[in-house]
Amino acid sequence: MSDIDTLTELFMRFPGIGPRQAKRFVFFLLRQDAGYRNALTRAITDVVSNIKRCEQCLRFAPLHAQKPICNLCADSSREKNLLMVVEKDTDIDQIEKSDSYNGQYFVLGGTLSLTGKKGFIREKELFSHFKKQDSFAEIILALSATPDGEYTTDYLQTKFKEDEHVKEASVTILGRGLSTGSELEYADADTLTQALKNRA
Amino acid sequence: MSDIDTLTELFMRFPGIGPRQAKRFVFFLLRQDAGYRNALTRAITDVVSNIKRCEQCLRFAPLHAQKPICNLCADSSREKNLLMVVEKDTDIDQIEKSDSYNGQYFVLGGTLSLTGKKGFIREKELFSHFKKQDSFAEIILALSATPDGEYTTDYLQTKFKEDEHVKEASVTILGRGLSTGSELEYADADTLTQALKNRA
Amino acid sequence: MSDIDTLTELFMRFPGIGPRQAKRFVFFLLRQDAGYRNALTRAITDVVSNIKRCEQCLRFAPLHAQKPICNLCADSSREKNLLMVVEKDTDIDQIEKSDSYNGQYFVLGGTLSLTGKKGFIREKELFSHFKKQDSFAEIILALSATPDGEYTTDYLQTKFKEDEHVKEASVTILGRGLSTGSELEYADADTLTQALKNRA
Amino acid sequence: MSDIDTLTELFMRFPGIGPRQAKRFVFFLLRQDAGYRNALTRAITDVVSNIKRCEQCLRFAPLHAQKPICNLCADSSREKNLLMVVEKDTDIDQIEKSDSYNGQYFVLGGTLSLTGKKGFIREKELFSHFKKQDSFAEIILALSATPDGEYTTDYLQTKFKEDEHVKEASVTILGRGLSTGSELEYADADTLTQALKNRA
Numbered sequence: 019m020s021d022i023d024t025l026t027e028l029f030m031r032f033p034g035i036g037p038r039q040a041k042r043f044v045f046f047l048l049r050q051d052a053g054y055r056n057a058l059t060r061a062i063t064d065v066v067s068n069i070k071r072c073e074q075c076l077r078f079a080p081l082h083a084q085k086p087i088c089n090l091c092a093d094s095s096r097e098k099n100l101l102m103v104v105e106k107d108t109d110i111d112q113i114e115k116s117d118s119y120n121g122q123y124f125v126l127g128g129t130l131s132l133t134g135k136k137g138f139i140r141e142k143e144l145f146s147h148f149k150k151q152d153s154f155a156e157i158i159l160a161l162s163a164t165p166d167g168e169y170t171t172d173y174l175q176t177k178f179k180e181d182e183h184v185k186e187a188s189v190t191i192l193g194r195g196l197s198t199g200s201e202l203e204y205a206d207a208d209t210l211t212q213a214l215k216n217r218a
Numbered sequence: 219m220s221d222i223d224t225l226t227e228l229f230m231r232f233p234g235i236g237p238r239q240a241k242r243f244v245f246f247l248l249r250q251d252a253g254y255r256n257a258l259t260r261a262i263t264d265v266v267s268n269i270k271r272c273e274q275c276l277r278f279a280p281l282h283a284q285k286p287i288c289n290l291c292a293d294s295s296r297e298k299n300l301l302m303v304v305e306k307d308t309d310i311d312q313i314e315k316s317d318s319y320n321g322q323y324f325v326l327g328g329t330l331s332l333t334g335k336k337g338f339i340r341e342k343e344l345f346s347h348f349k350k351q352d353s354f355a356e357i358i359l360a361l362s363a364t365p366d367g368e369y370t371t372d373y374l375q376t377k378f379k380e381d382e383h384v385k386e387a388s389v390t391i392l393g394r395g396l397s398t399g400s401e402l403e404y405a406d407a408d409t410l411t412q413a414l415k416n417r418a
Numbered sequence: 419m420s421d422i423d424t425l426t427e428l429f430m431r432f433p434g435i436g437p438r439q440a441k442r443f444v445f446f447l448l449r450q451d452a453g454y455r456n457a458l459t460r461a462i463t464d465v466v467s468n469i470k471r472c473e474q475c476l477r478f479a480p481l482h483a484q485k486p487i488c489n490l491c492a493d494s495s496r497e498k499n500l501l502m503v504v505e506k507d508t509d510i511d512q513i514e515k516s517d518s519y520n521g522q523y524f525v526l527g528g529t530l531s532l533t534g535k536k537g538f539i540r541e542k543e544l545f546s547h548f549k550k551q552d553s554f555a556e557i558i559l560a561l562s563a564t565p566d567g568e569y570t571t572d573y574l575q576t577k578f579k580e581d582e583h584v585k586e587a588s589v590t591i592l593g594r595g596l597s598t599g600s601e602l603e604y605a606d607a608d609t610l611t612q613a614l615k616n617r618a
Numbered sequence: 619m620s621d622i623d624t625l626t627e628l629f630m631r632f633p634g635i636g637p638r639q640a641k642r643f644v645f646f647l648l649r650q651d652a653g654y655r656n657a658l659t660r661a662i663t664d665v666v667s668n669i670k671r672c673e674q675c676l677r678f679a680p681l682h683a684q685k686p687i688c689n690l691c692a693d694s695s696r697e698k699n700l701l702m703v704v705e706k707d708t709d710i711d712q713i714e715k716s717d718s719y720n721g722q723y724f725v726l727g728g729t730l731s732l733t734g735k736k737g738f739i740r741e742k743e744l745f746s747h748f749k750k751q752d753s754f755a756e757i758i759l760a761l762s763a764t765p766d767g768e769y770t771t772d773y774l775q776t777k778f779k780e781d782e783h784v785k786e787a788s789v790t791i792l793g794r795g796l797s798t799g800s801e802l803e804y805a806d807a808d809t810l811t812q813a814l815k816n817r818a
Binding site for chain 2: 106192202213216
Binding site: 504505506508509512513515516517518519558560561562563564567590591592593594595596597598599600601602603605606607608609610611612613614615616617618 | 704705706708709712713715716717718719758760761762763764767790791792793794795796797798799800801802803805806807808809810811812813814815816817818
């Protein structure tokens with residue numbers, strides 16, 4: 019196998035990349051100057067060396083100099099007794115960008131699967147997190163509004179009630195209804211039902 | 219202009235239909251038997267004769283035999299003191315299909331436009347409706363979650379406060395948040411802000 | 419079933435129209451004035467009365483006053499000994515718009531199907547056409563460059579060789595190669611092979 | 619700027635990659651094991667070291683051990699007096715995959731631009747290539763069937779006539795017509811004109 023094919027196959031593992039685009043990446047790299055290519059390999063190496071899982075929220079981030087936690091977990095100005103459980107690292111970026119939350123995070127790593135295939139959540143890590151932390155007044159289960167997300171939300175709500183560290187916490191889910199920009203004509207029945215129930 | 223072109227141009231005025239599909243409609247009709255074509259022209263005539271604007275909610279519908287109102291407005295089992303204001307006739311179908319509402323309706327006919335172009339609402343008809351009806355305990359402004367929809371909602375809320383017949387009514391809007399099926403990763407900042415604010 | 423539902427279901431048989439758009443057509447008609455609606459039903463009736471299958475090329479068209487043939491078949495300035503066989507009526511419009519052909523047409527009505535389902539061509543009518551007409555110097559099989567189109571082309575070429583009226587005719591197919599606007603990068607192997615074979 | 623942002627920005631320069639997908643690439647890399655990440659950086663380095671521009675056809679490829687040319691240019695079984703001029707390296711892959719050509723190649727590097735913006739071709743290199751090589755019996759200008767491609771084809775045809783090394787060569791372009799899978803109904807007028815002209 020040629021070096022072009024080797025690199026093409028490695029790029030094909032990138033999320034959402036097929037053979038044609040993978041090959042285009044290779045020729046793109048060949049046409050770049052050494053400056054860009056060195057910057058790229060260095061940046062890959064740097065990311066791997068400097069970005070680690072925060073031991074508290076479990077997201078990938080540059081860690082604090084003294085403690086193995088990220089800047090959000092280390093930020094003493096953030097509310098300590100409010101926890102948001104999200105599926106993915108990038109969900110935290112989305113929430114932070116919306117500038118509407120100032121509490122703690124925990125990255126669940128995925129959802130359970132209703133159909134049984136490849137579901138995964140960091141359940142053990144979540145409950146051991148509860149044990150180590152001060153108790154939370156509120157836990158927001160900010161999972162996707164999909165069947166798998168709702169199934170996982172139900173599952174965790176049941177588990178929380180049985181756990182001595184969080185059974186007193188208020189457990190909430192994100193508001194459901196019309197998303198920004200949506201018209202009634204294209205809304206599904208379930209969204210309309212939620213939007214009506216949650217009218218205010 | 220040939221008869222084919224004449225009919226093609228008339229079909230091109232149908233919403234969302236371009237010249238190619240309009241012409242395909244014409245050839246489709248030519249290939250159908252007389253039974254279908256007669257059913258079609260008869261159904262067009264029937265719709266026009268039998269479907270009128272309900273004088274109460276202003277939607278197009280078959281009207282009651284004795285009174286010029288539709289079956290929803292005539293239905294005495296529906297709550298009388300709850301009104302939902304929607305933009306379009308088809309919005310009522312959507313809400314009815316969701317089976318989550320049992321009050322009255324009013325079709326506003328559109329929204330105001332922030333940019334000034336072609337905005338339209340049945341404002342006069344709405345307030346004269348308030349004058350004629352018994353007072354409403356709640357008015358739900360079920361407009362689109364778009365800039366024009368929100369602008370119209372704001373406008374009407376202000377007007378309601380000044381109107382003697384509805385100033386006591388509770389005025390609500392549909393719940394905002396994650397729509398069914400949506401993932402955090404693809405949600406916009408405003409939807410996330412609303413979803414967080416409306417968590418429950 | 420209400421008149422709205424009846425008309426909606428009839429519109430749903432239009433090619434490419436689903437339930438949502440069919441209903442939108444109905445409400446569109448309700449909002450139009452009587453002038454448009456009358457023009458529409460009249461145009462449907464007119465198309466059906468005035469547009470017939472040309473007895474020569476079998477396309478739908480307004481027929482000549484004296485003879486049951488269309489304007490193209492009646493046009494004595496068009497080449498008589500050149501025939502193009504197409505699948506659909508609208509294919510003739512496309513060819514005429516390109517202004518690159520001045521012979522006769524025959525509408526085959528479809529293609530045979532390689533998978534056996536719902537294939538249809540006017541084979542009998544085509545060969546009886548050959549019997550009635552003066553002989554053609556060239557017959558262009560202008561069918562789709564799809565598996566079904568090519569299968570039909572092969573089938574007809576074989577049949578032509580066995581038919582006493584056309585076995586002397588030159589039988590051609592449309593040129594194959596890069597279509598206008600296409601780039602090599604997105605061309606499939608077969609198109610490239612044809613484009614190379616047909617280079618000039 | 620964090621290491622995540624640095625790498626995200628470098629991935630954003632990849633062809634067709636926006637900020638969201640670039641960031642997804644970064645998190646994808648963080649989740650991979652060291653084996654994959656090392657293979658990737660090594661493959662990038664290897665491609666850069668081992669893949670060079672062939673001095674004859676100017677495509678990127680592993681070069682011959684003794685001579686600075688690629689395997690296609692070094693292959694003595696390929697026809698020597700037949701040259702195909704293509705826009706991009708990947709065009710050669712496409713042609714080779716179609717298994718319908720066995721001559722020489724030259725990568726032009728792009729097309730001239732009708733609108734004047736960022737057009738580029740290796741004109742000087744092409745003519746100096748003609749000077750160095752034995753004369754070609756045929757030169758195939760295999761450029762895109764786009765306005766820029768056709769403009770470049772016209773430009774080179776004129777230049778070829780004035781060049782003493784190629785003015786005797788037969789200059790051809792790829793066949794134009796229906797591409798595989800296309801139907802007449804969706805073909806544009808120019809493609810139909812070409813398909814008719816090139817019928818066979």
